[in-house]
Amino acid sequence: MSEASLHRRIRAEISERILSGAWPPGHRVPAEHELMAEYGCSRMTVNKALAPLAEQGLIVRRRKAGSFVARPRIHSVVLDIPDIAAEVSTRGEPYGYELLSRTVRIATAQEAAELGLDGPAQVLALRCLHRASGRPFALEERLINLDAAPEAADADFAATPPGGWLLGHVPWTEAEHRISAANVQKPVAATLGIAPTAACLVLERRTWRGDDRITHVRLTFPGEAYDLVARFAPRGEAA
Amino acid sequence: MSEASLHRRIRAEISERILSGAWPPGHRVPAEHELMAEYGCSRMTVNKALAPLAEQGLIVRRRKAGSFVARPRIHSVVLDIPDIAAEVSTRGEPYGYELLSRTVRIATAQEAAELGLDGPAQVLALRCLHRASGRPFALEERLINLDAAPEAADADFAATPPGGWLLGHVPWTEAEHRISAANVQKPVAATLGIAPTAACLVLERRTWRGDDRITHVRLTFPGEAYDLVARFAPRGEAA
DNA sequence: GCGCCAATTATGTCTATACAATAATGAGGC
DNA sequence: GCCTCATTATTGTATAGACATAATTGGCGC
Numbered sequence: 001m002s003e004a005s006l007h008r009r010i011r012a013e014i015s016e017r018i019l020s021g022a023w024p025p026g027h028r029v030p031a032e033h034e035l036m037a038e039y040g041c042s043r044m045t046v047n048k049a050l051a052p053l054a055e056q057g058l059i060v061r062r063r064k065a066g067s068f069v070a071r072p073r074i075h076s077v078v079l080d081i082p083d084i085a086a087e088v089s090t091r092g093e094p095y096g097y098e099l100l101s102r103t104v105r106i107a108t109a110q111e112a113a114e115l116g117l118d119g120p121a122q123v124l125a126l127r128c129l130h131r132a133s134g135r136p137f138a139l140e141e142r143l144i145n146l147d148a149a150p151e152a153a154d155a156d157f158a159a160t161p162p163g164g165w166l167l168g169h170v171p172w173t174e175a176e177h178r179i180s181a182a183n184v185q186k187p188v189a190a191t192l193g194i195a196p197t198a199a200c201l202v203l204e205r206r207t208w209r210g211d212d213r214i215t216h217v218r219l220t221f222p223g224e225a226y227d228l229v230a231r232f233a234p235r236g237e238a239a
Numbered sequence: 240m241s242e243a244s245l246h247r248r249i250r251a252e253i254s255e256r257i258l259s260g261a262w263p264p265g266h267r268v269p270a271e272h273e274l275m276a277e278y279g280c281s282r283m284t285v286n287k288a289l290a291p292l293a294e295q296g297l298i299v300r301r302r303k304a305g306s307f308v309a310r311p312r313i314h315s316v317v318l319d320i321p322d323i324a325a326e327v328s329t330r331g332e333p334y335g336y337e338l339l340s341r342t343v344r345i346a347t348a349q350e351a352a353e354l355g356l357d358g359p360a361q362v363l364a365l366r367c368l369h370r371a372s373g374r375p376f377a378l379e380e381r382l383i384n385l386d387a388a389p390e391a392a393d394a395d396f397a398a399t400p401p402g403g404w405l406l407g408h409v410p411w412t413e414a415e416h417r418i419s420a421a422n423v424q425k426p427v428a429a430t431l432g433i434a435p436t437a438a439c440l441v442l443e444r445r446t447w448r449g450d451d452r453i454t455h456v457r458l459t460f461p462g463e464a465y466d467l468v469a470r471f472a473p474r475g476e477a478a
Numbered sequence: 479g480c481g482c483c484a485a486t487t488a489t490g491t492c493t494a495t496a497c498a499a500t501a502a503t504g505a506g507g508c
Numbered sequence: 509g510c511c512t513c514a515t516t517a518t519t520g521t522a523t524a525g526a527c528a529t530a531a532t533t534g535g536c537g538c
Contacts, residue, residue, distance in 0.1 A: 005491060021410025021448065031518065042493045044283075047520080052291065063500040063519045077416050079316045168310075171260025177316055181420035181440035181462045199438030199462070201420035209260065223420045223438070244521060270488065281523045286490080302489045302530040 006041055010049035018058055018069050025071035029059055081177065081203070083164055084140075084219070088132040096131030099158045100191070104146070115143050115216045116206065122146040124153060126162055129191065136192045139220045148212040163217070172207040172214055179203055184220060192222050199223040245280055249288035257297055257308050264310035268298055320416065320442070322403055323379075323458070327371040335370030338397045339430070343385070354382050354455045355445065361385040363392060365401055368430065375431045378459040387451040402456070411446040411453055418442055423459060431461050438462040 004012070017023045030038065035046040050067060053059045061067045088095040107115065107123040115123065124144040130137045142162055144152045149170045157165070180202050189196040201221040207214045243251070256262045269277065274285040289306060292298045300306045327334040346354065346362040354362065363383040369376045381401055383391045388409045396404070419441050428435040440460045446453045 007491080019410075019412045021412075024410065033518080042495095043519095044494085045492060048287075048491090051520090052294070055291075061519060062502095064502050064517055065500095066518065077318045077320055077414070079318050079416075081316055168264075171258070171263065173258045175316075177318075179418060179440070181438040181460070183436065183438045183462065197422065197436040199420040199422045201418070201440075221420070223422065246521080272488080281525095282489095283524085284522060287521090290490090300489065301532095303487055303532050304530095305488065 006039065007045050007048040010035065010039055010046060011053060014049070014053060015058060023069050025069050027069045029067035029069065031066055079177075081205075083161075083167070084130045084138055085161060085164065088130070088137060091132065093132040094134075096134060097161050098129045098131070100127040100129055102126055102157060104153065107143070111143055115145055115213045117145065117213055126157055128157070128161060130161070136194075136222065139188060139192055140217060141220075142215060142217040144215045145213050148209065148214045166215060170209070170214055172209050174208040176206045177203065178205075182220075188220060192220065194222045245278065246284050246287040249274065249278055249280075249285065250292060253288070253292060254297060262308050264308050266308045268306035268308065270305055318416075320444075322400075322406075323369045323377055324400060324403065327369070327376060330371065332371040333373075335373060336400050337368045337370070339366040339368055341365055341396060343392065346382070350382055354384055354452045356384065356452055365396055367396070367400060369400070375433075375461065378427060378431055379456060380459075381454060381456040383454045384452050387448065387453045405454060409448070409453055411448050413447040415445045416442065417444075421459075427459060431459065433461045 014023075014029060023029070029050070032043050032046045032050070035049075036043050039046070050059065050061070054061045054067070057070055059067050060070045082090075085095045085097070103125045105123065105125065106120050107117060111123060111125070112119075112121065115121075124146055126140070126142045126144070128140040128142070130140060140161070140163070144162070144166070146153055149166070151169060152162075152166070155162075155165055155169070181199055182202050183197060184192070184194075184200050186196050189198065192200075194200075200223055203219045203221070204217070205219075206216045253262075253268060262268070268289070271282050271285045271289065274288075275282050278285070289298065289300070293300045293306070296309055298306050299309045321329075324334045324336070342364045344362065344364065345359050346356060350362060350364070351358075351360065354360075363385055365379070365381045365383070367379040367381070369379060379400070379402070383401070383405070385392055388405070390408060391401075391405070394401070394404055394408075420438055421441050422436060423431070423433075423439050425435050428437065431439075433439075439462055442458045442460070443456065444458075445455045
């Protein structure tokens, strides 16, 4: 850490002062010239330190006026949504996977809506159960748009969970995640081995490649099984 | 977009090729010399384009070997956790706020545990109800460590929701968020006006300034009231 | 062949300089 | 006093060169 390059050090020191509150929002950050003098380096180096801070939104830079600490408005948080197998393993529990059903068909109206398709399209519908120490950990209901990802038709999802396979085989450019709580319907409760009144955490993810819809997946976690945890400092900065 | 600076353009073009899958994980990114030639610019400019890609984790750079497209391991997602008042307003519903209770006391053992305190400490305990169009929207149960944020004792939380006030008055350096689903206990269900079996989304947040615990807040949203939505591209890049 | 060392290559960092763009500031004219 | 314009401070971008650092590669000795 202390051996980092100078521009990283400058960035870290300024970042620290902002995050600690020593420099409150609106406070003026020393001009590039002043930092040049303070650190005894060239302006390019100072610039290389400040430019990423501006890109992160930690500071706002205005020509002629100077640089100022930005006021953080929203809580922006980085959530790591892990691979389920990895998540279970890091808990030290044995991971189990089971393919409940696999169907190739023309998407029903509801499925088309979930995937966000305009017209009829061939989809691969999968239902999988993830287990931790034998207990049901999550139910995965997935639709894959075979027009966008035809290679998925030949993959063997009896052995491999589709999440990891897709990550490795089908590139994507955008994703939307939706996190909610729900009381599941009786058949789902039965599959998960929980009471029908039990609250479940539902994580839905849609992914795109350009304008093509690739997949829609709904992961249902029994209430006690899972927390999503995000540890974080104000903006983007990877700790 | 087309008027962007050259290093941004180079970065965008490489980024696009990676995200579109044209350059799959492991693919070699042209060396700085080659990009220099391709774009007719200096190496510094190429470097300024590539360095942030490496920092984002989109590419991996190895001296002598070259730069390679990284394989995206985890789904990392940026969640905006909005101010509740703002969230309700953007839905076009009138926002209502009510302070249910306010107590200053020495933290109970359980409260100390939730805040993560070692010894006894004076805390401000608040229970607030947020409404959208009159209907209960979220229950806020908050503990504020008065040792770390003594000015909170004098704030008037009967009129101002504590979330916004704290954001504006007490700087923090770190936060932990925890998202889960739960069946709430009867009194909470009554306050929220829902059936005791209804699933609720529970968002807990702890914030620190350095080593000092500042606040712990639990927001309970009735299942149907709220979804957390995150829209995203692979890593950190703000769209 | 095998292992070690040196040459090579690619990235990492920094400097000094240059010119462009932008917007606050102050001076002058009315 | 107020508007306008030139000045100037500050950031934005880019160049060319230099040296540092790391790791692969090829060659040399054995």
